[in-house]
Structure formats: C-alpha cells, structure tokens
Amino acid sequence: MLRLLGGELARAAGARLASFPAASGSLSCARFFSAQPQPEEEEGGIEMKGIKLRGAPMYLDMQATTPLDPRVLDAMLPYMVDQFGNPHSRTHMYGWESEDAVEKARAQVASLIGADPKEIVFTSGATESNNMAIKGVAGFYKDKKRHIITTQTEHKCVLDSCRHLQQRGWDVTYLPVSKDGRLALSDLEAAMRPDTALVSVMAINNEIGVRQPLADIGAMCRARKVFFHTDAAQAVGKVPLNVGDAGIDLASISGHKLYGPKGVGALYVRRRPRVRLEAQMSGGGQERGLRSGTVPAPLVVGLGAACEVAQREMAADEAHVRRLEARLRGGITSRLQGVQLNGPEDLAHRYPGNVNLSFAYVEGESLIMGLKDIAVSSGSACTSASLEPSYVLRALGVEEDMAHTSIRFGLGRFTSEEEVDRAVEMTVAHVQKLRDMSPLWELVQEGVDLKSISWVQH
Amino acid sequence: MPTAAQVRSLMRQYLRLGRTFPNYNIRSYLDRKGREDARRWASGPPADAAAPAAEAAWRAAVDDLAAFKRQAAVYGMYGRKFKTVLELEHDAAAKAKAG
Numbered sequence: 001m002l003r004l005l006g007g008e009l010a011r012a013a014g015a016r017l018a019s020f021p022a023a024s025g026s027l028s029c030a031r032f033f034s035a036q037p038q039p040e041e042e043e044g045g046i047e048m049k050g051i052k053l054r055g056a057p058m059y060l061d062m063q064a065t066t067p068l069d070p071r072v073l074d075a076m077l078p079y080m081v082d083q084f085g086n087p088h089s090r091t092h093m094y095g096w097e098s099e100d101a102v103e104k105a106r107a108q109v110a111s112l113i114g115a116d117p118k119e120i121v122f123t124s125g126a127t128e129s130n131n132m133a134i135k136g137v138a139g140f141y142k143d144k145k146r147h148i149i150t151t152q153t154e155h156k157c158v159l160d161s162c163r164h165l166q167q168r169g170w171d172v173t174y175l176p177v178s179k180d181g182r183l184a185l186s187d188l189e190a191a192m193r194p195d196t197a198l199v200s201v202m203a204i205n206n207e208i209g210v211r212q213p214l215a216d217i218g219a220m221c222r223a224r225k226v227f228f229h230t231d232a233a234q235a236v237g238k239v240p241l242n243v244g245d246a247g248i249d250l251a252s253i254s255g256h257k258l259y260g261p262k263g264v265g266a267l268y269v270r271r272r273p274r275v276r277l278e279a280q281m282s283g284g285g286q287e288r289g290l291r292s293g294t295v296p297a298p299l300v301v302g303l304g305a306a307c308e309v310a311q312r313e314m315a316a317d318e319a320h321v322r323r324l325e326a327r328l329r330g331g332i333t334s335r336l337q338g339v340q341l342n343g344p345e346d347l348a349h350r351y352p353g354n355v356n357l358s359f360a361y362v363e364g365e366s367l368i369m370g371l372k373d374i375a376v377s378s379g380s381a382c383t384s385a386s387l388e389p390s391y392v393l394r395a396l397g398v399e400e401d402m403a404h405t406s407i408r409f410g411l412g413r414f415t416s417e418e419e420v421d422r423a424v425e426m427t428v429a430h431v432q433k434l435r436d437m438s439p440l441w442e443l444v445q446e447g448v449d450l451k452s453i454s455w456v457q458h
Numbered sequence: 459m460p461t462a463a464q465v466r467s468l469m470r471q472y473l474r475l476g477r478t479f480p481n482y483n484i485r486s487y488l489d490r491k492g493r494e495d496a497r498r499w500a501s502g503p504p505a506d507a508a509a510p511a512a513e514a515a516w517r518a519a520v521d522d523l524a525a526f527k528r529q530a531a532v533y534g535m536y537g538r539k540f541k542t543v544l545e546l547e548h549d550a551a552a553k554a555k556a557g
Contacts, residue, residue: 046540056542059483070484070529071522077532312518316494373543416486418544 057375058419062410063206063234063354064377068302069259069413075305076261079298087297088286098297105304109266112307113232113251114242118271121287122300125265126233127157129252130200132267132280132291133229134161137198137250138170139278145197147171151183152395153210154202155231162200180344181210181396188220198227203235203251207379207392207408208343209354211239218247227275233257233265237310239318239351243268249275255299259413260306264299267291317413318352324411324420325352331424332357336431338444340402342393355409358393361441361450362434364404370430374423376407459509460499460516468519469496475526480533482542488526495519 046053059067079101087102089095103117110117123129138148150162152174162172173191177183183201192199199221201212214230221228229250235241236251237258243251251268255261269275269290283292310317325347333339338360344350356379359367368378379390389403398406409423435441440450460468472492479485541549 054543055540055546056538058543067483070533071525073532074525074529312515316491320490414483414487416483418486422544422547 051372053372057373058423059375060409060411060415060419060423061375061377062412062415063209063257063408064410065256065262066259066412067414068261069306069309071309072260072302072305076298076302079301083297085297087295088284101301102295102297105300105307108304108308108311109253110268112241112311113236113253113268114244115268116271119268121267121269121290122295122303123265123267123291124263126155126231126252126254126257127265128280128291129254129265129267130155130157130229130231131161132277133250133252133269134158134198134200135165135280136277136290137227137229137275138165139280140276141197145195147173147193147196148198148200149173149175149188149191149196150200151175151177151202151212153177153181153205153207153392154200155206155233158200158202158231177210177395179397180349181205181208181342181392182344182349183212183217185213185216185220188217192220192224192226196224196226198229200229200231202231202233203241204232204239204351204354205343205392206234207354207390208356208396209234209351210343211235211349211351214241214246214248221249222247234351234354237307237314238321238353240314243270253303255303255306258306258310261299261302264296264303266303313413320413321353321411321415322347324415324417325355327417328355328409328411328420328424329357331421332427335424335428340398342396342398342406353411355411356406357409358398358402358406359431360402360405361438361444362405362431363438364389364406366434367405367407367430370434371407371426373426376409376423378406379408459513465496465499468523469493469499471523475523475530479526479530480537482545484526484533 046055079098083094083097083101085092085094085096085098087095087098089098102122106117106120106122109115109120121132123132134148138145146169148162148165148170150158150172159174162170162174166172175183175187175191188199199217201214201217203214204211212230218228227249228247230246230248230252232241232248232251233254234257236253241251248268249270253266253268255264267290269277277290279290279292281292284294286292286295329341336359340358340360342356342358343354364378368376379392389398389400390406393403393406407427411420443453444450469492472488472495476485476487476489476492479488
C-alpha cells in the first residue's frame with residue numbers, strides 16, 4: 001500500500017508541481033509527512049492497507065452507504081433461516097409465505113412515497129432502476145421520440161445510460177446547473193422539444209446534497225406530456241417525497257441509502273397515466289415482466305422494513321440531522337477561515353445530512369489521508385479512487401484548487417453529537433497543521449492575493 | 459393505551475439498552491430515542507382523534523424494543539471485535555480519572 005500510495009501521490013505531485021513549481025519543495029514534504037502522522041503504539045491497533053488505525057474510525061459517509069438498522073436485520077433474518085422459499089413458487093407453503101412477505105414489502109415501499117403497491121418494481125438497486133427507467137422508456141418509445149433531457153450533475157449511472165442511448169442515435173441534452181447546483185426551470189423549458197421522451201433529474205445530489213425543484217419540474221413535464229424520472233436514491237426515507245404531489249412518473253430507490261440492505265432497490269413506475277417500459281432483463285417474467293429473475297425475498301423484506309422504519313422515524317431523523325449539521329458546519333466555519341460550502345446554504349434547497357466543504361490553501365489528498373479517524377470521502381464513493389476533482393463540483397464552477405480539497409461529511413440516524421464534535425476538532429486541527437506548513441498559506445497571511453501571482457516554469 | 463407507568467418502564471428499558479448494546483452508534487441512538495420518546499409521551503396519551511395513531515406508535519415502540527433486544531445478541535456474536543476511536547478515548551479518559 002505504501003508503495004502504491006507513494007506512486008499515486010508522486011503522480012499527483014508531479015501533476016501539481018507543473019502548476020506550482022515555486023512551492024514544490026515544501027508542498028511535497030507536507031504531502032508525505034503530514035498525510036501519515038506517527039502511528040500511535042497501542043495494543044490491539046489495526047493495520048489495513050498499510051495504515052495503522054487505533055480503532056474503528058467514526059463513520060461519516062452516509063451518502064456512500066448507511067449501516068443496516070437493527071430493526072431491518074431483525075425483519076430479514078427469518079427469511080434467511082426457515083422461510084427460504086422462492087416467492088414465485090405457487091404450489092407450496094414455502095412459496096406462499098415468501099410471496100406474502102414480498103407483497104407486504106411492496107406495500108411498505110409504496111406507502112413511503114405515496115404510490116400504489118402495483119407501481120413498485122423490485123430491482124438490484126438504484127443503478128439498475130436508473131438504467132431500467134432511462135433505457136426502458138427509450139426502448140419503448142423509440143419510434144416516436146428521439147430526445148432525453150438530464151443534468152450535468154446526475155449520478156454516473158444516469159449519465160452513462162444516456163451516453164449509451166446517444167451511441168444508438170438518441171439526442172441527449174445535459175443541462176448546466178447554477179453555482180449552488182440547482183437546475184433553472186427556464187433552461188429546462190428551453191430544452192424541451194416535441195420529440196422529448198424523458199426528463200431525468202435527481203431528487204437530492206449525492207455529492208453536494210442539493211434538492212432539485214421536483215414539483216415544478218414534474219408540473220412542466222406533465223403539461224408537455226413528457227415522462228419525468230427522478231433518481232431518488234438519496235432522498236427516499238430521508239425527506240418527504242410524494243410521487244403524486246411532485247408529478248413523478250418514474251423514481252429510483254436504493255435499499256442501502258436508507259438503512260436497508262445492499263443489493264436491492266426499487267423503481268416506481270406510474271400506472272395512471274401509464275408509463276410503458278421495455279424490459280432490460282429477459283427471463284421468467286417476474287415483476288410483471290419488467291424485471292425477470294427471482295425476487296430476493298430477504299433483501300426485499302429488508303427494503304420494506306427500512307421504508308416502514310423511515311416513515312415512522314422521518315421527523316425525528318430530520319430534526320436530529322439538522323441539529324448535527326448546524327453543529328458541524330458552525331463548529332468548522334467558526335474556527336477556520338477559507339472554508340467554502342459546496343451546494344446551497346439554504347436548507348430548503350439542501351439535505352442537511354450532506355455537508356460538502358472545501359478548504360482553501362491545503363492539499364486534497366493530505367487532507368483526507370490525515371483524517372484517518374473519520375471515515376469521510378472527497379465526493380462520491382464511485383470516483384473516490386481517482387485524484388480527479390469531482391465532475392459535480394466542476395459543473396458548479398468550483399475553482400480547481402477548491403474542488404481538490406472538498407470533504408463530504410455525511411450525517412444520519414446513527415451519527416452521535418459526540419462524533420460530530422470530535423470530527424470538528426480533528427478537522428480543524430488537521431487543516432491548521434497543514435496550513436502551518438504551507439508556503440501558500442504564509443503568503444495569504446502576508447496579504448498576498450494568490451491569484452495575482454504568476455507562477456514561472458523552470 | 460398505555461398507562462403512565464408502562465410508558466416510564468418502556469423508556470427505562472430503552473435507556474438501559476442504550477448503555478449495554480454492543481455497538482457504539484446504536485447505543486447512542488437508543489439513548490436518544492428513549493429520551494425523545496419519553497418527552498413525547500410525557501404529556502400523556504392523546505385523546506380522541508389522535509388516539510389510533512398514538513396506539514400504533516406505542517405498539518411500534520414496544521415491537522422496536524423487542525427487535526433491538528434480539529439484535530443485541532446478533533451484534534454480540536457478529537459485531538466488530540475492536541472498538542471505535544471514540545470508545546478508546548472514553549476508556550482512556552476513564553482510566554486517567556480512576557488512576
């Protein structure tokens with residue numbers, strides 16, 4: 001790992017050095033020594049990937065995944081023990097009891113989003129749901145329609161599904177977003193064409209937590225008879241979402257973002273007015289022919305239980321997450337200058353459990369690597385292996401240096417106030433330490449505007 | 459509808475489980491839930507119109523407690539064998555205080 005890390009960092013260093021040759025010496029020192037503070041010698045320490053940890057880090061990455069709620073596991077276990085039947089077996093008790101459990105779960109999912117149980121199709125997760133919605137609508141309506149609208153800040157699986165269709169002759173409009181990540185309705189209206197089949201806009205962004213104006217988009221789509229799909233993986237179970245009120249025709253749901261199991265999700269498909277899809281999976285015709293393959297009863301039961309718990313606990317969860325957000329953001333911004341919130345300030349437009357902060361005058365990798373006692377990410381988990389700054393932050397127009405130093409703090413049902421307080425202390429201390437070593441920070445303290453410096457290559 | 463004594467007893471059980479559950483984050487959640495629910499029920503069970511919802515909420519609170527108790531055993535068997543950073547800090551603080 002050390003070798004690998006060294007290589008990766010050296011590559012990053014090489015890339016950065018080209019742009020900051022004057023500061024190269026001290027910056028690379030900071031990178032190698034500050035990123036890995038002296039490991040504390042303690043009994044029972046853990047070593048993973050060449051990094052010594054004193055204990056399990058505090059988990060503050062709730063957008064990547066959430067822990068399973070114990071109530072969810074409790075609901076699933078019977079279906080992993082005696083009640084193992086195939087829910088599609090029609091000839092014996094094993095099948096019947098599994099089918100009952102699956103149908104109960106379907107009703108629980110539907111109830112959370114204000115849908116009819118018949119409108120819920122179980123899938124393997126939000127990625128499959130997004131693929132199914134976009135490619136499915138495109139496949140069914142390909143004779144009459146040719147155009148899809150989405151935004152630049154969507155999840156990779158939406159963007160990639162759209163690319164796939166582009167290669168097959170579809171036109172795709174990738175709408176830009178404003179500085180705080182919101183989609184302008186005027187842009188959407190201007191992009192609509194008579195042959196537009198689908199608008200796909202996510203409910204809550206996974207990197208910056210921005211909430212899109214779903215109801216307005218839904219109304220606009222309905223007026224023009226265009227289907228509206230929303231990737232609601234980060235929203236369902238966390239904020240109230242009603243498919244009827246918001247005019248949503250298709251909605252993707254993920255199990256493991258709402259304290260349910262991984263490997264299961266759902267797609268809401270409106271029945272009135274009916275949305276037709278071309279199946280993406282051929283086989284035994286399960287899920288009304290839309291998604292063949294045996295429905296994984298234990299996972300689906302878990303998804304249903306997670307939705308049921310989320311519905312009951314939503315108000316308490318939301319109040320808790322709001323308190324934590326104020327504590328985290330207030331704690332960091334009151335003690336550090338040069339901290340920028342990516343995404344909207346106003347909590348009417350942002351999910352408070354997602355706090356994406358950029359720290360000026362530090363280096364991104366050293367920042368994350370030094371915070372080994374907190375499990376956070378620089379952006380989406382899917383792209384966390386790359387050193388490229390996030391495309392979402394780039395679409396927002398965040399400057400290159402700030403995009404490199406973003407940290408996404410994810411808060412949720414099982415995050416404690418104490419964890420947030422310690423995360424604030426650790427982040428503040430670490431950023432201060434990195435800045436104390438940084439020649440750039442020294443210049444800033446002397447009142448030099450970094451943008452006025454012209455770096456010379458030599 | 460539960461009596462005031464039943465409510466008190468349930469909340470005490472939540473708080474007790476909030477001290478003994480094998481996982482730090484779930485302990486903190488149970489503690490919070492116990493306190494929040496106790497506050498919610500402190501004013502007594504609501505009458506007439508809200509009664510069915512309150513009845514359902516009470517049943518859910520009882521069922522949840524039973525599930526958490528069962529899962530304490532599962533976490534005891536399959537939970538992580540080493541502590542979290544915060545637990546280690548608590549232990550160190552307790553040791554410093556004692557010694």
